[in-house]
Amino acid sequence: MNKLIFLQANATQPSDWVLFFGHFHPLIVHLPIGFLLIAGLLEIDRLTRRNSVSPHTITLILFWSAVSATMACVFGYMLSLGGGYDTETLNNHKWEGIGVAAFAWIAWAVKSENLGRVIPFAQLMYLPALGVSLLLLLAAGHQGGNLTHGSDFLTQYAPGPLRTLAGLPSKQKEFKAEPITDVNQAMVYKQIINPILQTRCVQCHNADKSKAGLRLDSPEMIKKGYEDGPVFVAGKSSTSEMVKVCLLPEEDDHHMPPKGKSQLSEGQIALLTWWIDQGASFDKKVSELAVNDAIKPVLASLGGSGSTNASSGSGIAAMGPAPESPVLTMKVPAADPKVIEELKKTGLLVLPLSKEQNQLEVSAVNARTYNDAQAALLPKLSNQIVWLKLGETDISDATLAQLSKLKNLQKLHLEQTKITDAGLKQLKGLANLEYLNLYGTAVTDAGLAELTNLKSLKTVYLWQTKVTAQGLATLKKTMPKLDVVGGIDEQAVAAFAKANSASEKPDESKKN
Structure with a gap:
């Protein structure tokens, strides 16, 4: 049944060719605007100043x-098939645009004298047709602006006197997050989650503009979800659309926020994930939720730590933010500029992580075809590379053999690559590795066993891998402080561990 629904949904989706040409609409739409305005101005000049303008030019x-x-x-019609627009505004814009084209053709037919041969007195239609096309042009442009920027895009920043004169409502105050003085007492949704949504999501998901039928400007609308269902599943961030769309490649049409908009930071995604995993409550404080080791430094960075009951297992420790990783304060020799240029030629971004310590971040965000052969250059910067992002590239286990030489590597992104359990064996020498993203890879329980060699590892992402509850329970038993994000539901892991523990206890009746 689910498969049938999926196929039916895909059948209604426009092809890539349709969406490709549809995205040229914002470029093409400026041409009739310019041409019609020029024609109108020339006719006004001809009528008011009696200047002679060549009829052929205007034609x-x-x-x-x-x-x-x-x-x-x-x-524009092709673009509209992609969805995500207010239906009423879209229909108005569509018919006004068609009207512009129709009256422009009428004005041309009259001016070129083609229509005059068929309809007597056709010349009387010229100025009205041109005038109507210009009026429809203004209306269509306004509706197009509403679709793209919201209904108040023209008046959003109107000064007070103009608002009063035009009878507009008072200007809404810009959203300001409520300051957090004690993070343990902070309201999770109101002071932590809502500011993220307001600054990254509400621009496209509000009362005036609700892409995909989704609004994120209030708890009621968030709970309502979007046109395809709920936007989150309480307790299950790995199956929640709100998180999944943030983890898609930025070039993906479904990635949110869209490419070119301000993106969520890793910390913000971690907070959304934690909030959903803890039940997505709209009325609880931080101290009322379980806080794992991975989320503690993120929460602590939001404001004062305050006091906490250490025995409760919730809240942030009074010691405040976790200390900075030692590798980030380590000074290394400056990188060879020639080697940096070699890396850039393969499509990699090479960015200074710390100019004082000469550390580098290397990213393949713009090099999706990056492969094993090109990765052979990475060890030339074995001291300097601290953060490495190779997610969604063509690398395989062969690249991990090269990465094992990056002795100061602290963060490693391998999401949605071809790496396997065999490749993870190559990473055991990375003594400073604290963060590892394996989302969407073929890693299994055997690969998890290799992670126990990474003594500094603090966080691992395991969404959409092949690990099982048994494998995760074993890993958590060996590395209890390791924070595992995604993968099998935590309750399933706990249930398995409990059952496994019970099976290991001797039967008291037999013992007696």
Whole structure:
């Protein structure tokens, strides 16, 4: 049944070709605007100043305005098939755009005298047709702005006197997050989660603009979800759309926030994940939820730590934020500029992580075809590379043999690559590795066993891998302080560990 629904949903989706051409609509739509305005200004100049303007010139301008307006309509329709727009506003914009094209063709037909041969007195239609096309152009442009930027995009920053004169409502105050003085007493949704949504998501998911039918501007709307269902599943961040879309490649059409917008930081994604895993409550404080070791430094960075009941297992320790990793304060020799240029030629981004310590962050975010052969250059910067992002590239286990030489590596992204359990064996020499992202890989329980060799490891991401509850329970038993994000549900792991522990206890009746 689920498979059938999935196939039906895909059948209604436009093809990549349709969406590709549809995205040219914002470019094409400026052509009829320019052509029609020029034609209108020339006619006004001719009528008011009696200047002689070549009829052929205006006819040519009108022809291309009609052609470009028609193209804009076609590409606009293709773009609309992607969804995510307010239906009423979209329909108004569509018919106004069609009207612009239709009246532009009429104005051209009259001006070129083609229509006059068929309809007597057609010349009387010219100025009205041109005027209507210009009025519809303004209306369509306004509705297009509403679709893209929201209904108040023109008046959002209008000064007070203009607002009063136009009868507009008072300007809404910009969202300001409530300061956190004691993070343990902070309201999780109101002071931590809502500010993330307000600054990263609400721009496209609000009362005026609700892409995919989703609003994130209030608890009621968040609980309502979007056109395909709930946006989160309480207790299960790994199956919640709110988290999954943030983890998609930035180039993916479904990635949120869209490419070009301010993206969520790793800390913000971690907070959303933690909030959902803890039940997605809208009325609880931090001290009322379980706080794992991975989320403690993220929460502590939000404000004062305050006091806490250490025995409760919840809240942030009074000691405040976790100390900075030793490797981040370690000074290393400056990297060879020639080697940096070699890496850049393979498509990698090489960014200074710390100019004082000469440490580097290397990222393949713009090099999706990065492969094992190119990875052979990485050991040339074995001292300097501290953060390495190779997610969603063509690397395999062969690359991990090269990464084993990066002795100061602290963060490693391998999500959605071809690495396997065999490759993880190569990482055992990375004494400073604290963060490892294995999301979407073929890693199994055998690979998890290799992680026990990474004594500094603090966080590992295991969404959509092949690990089992048994494998995770074994790993947590060996590395109790390791924070595992994603993978099997924590309750399933706990249940398995409990059952396994019970099976190991001797039967008291037999003992007696």
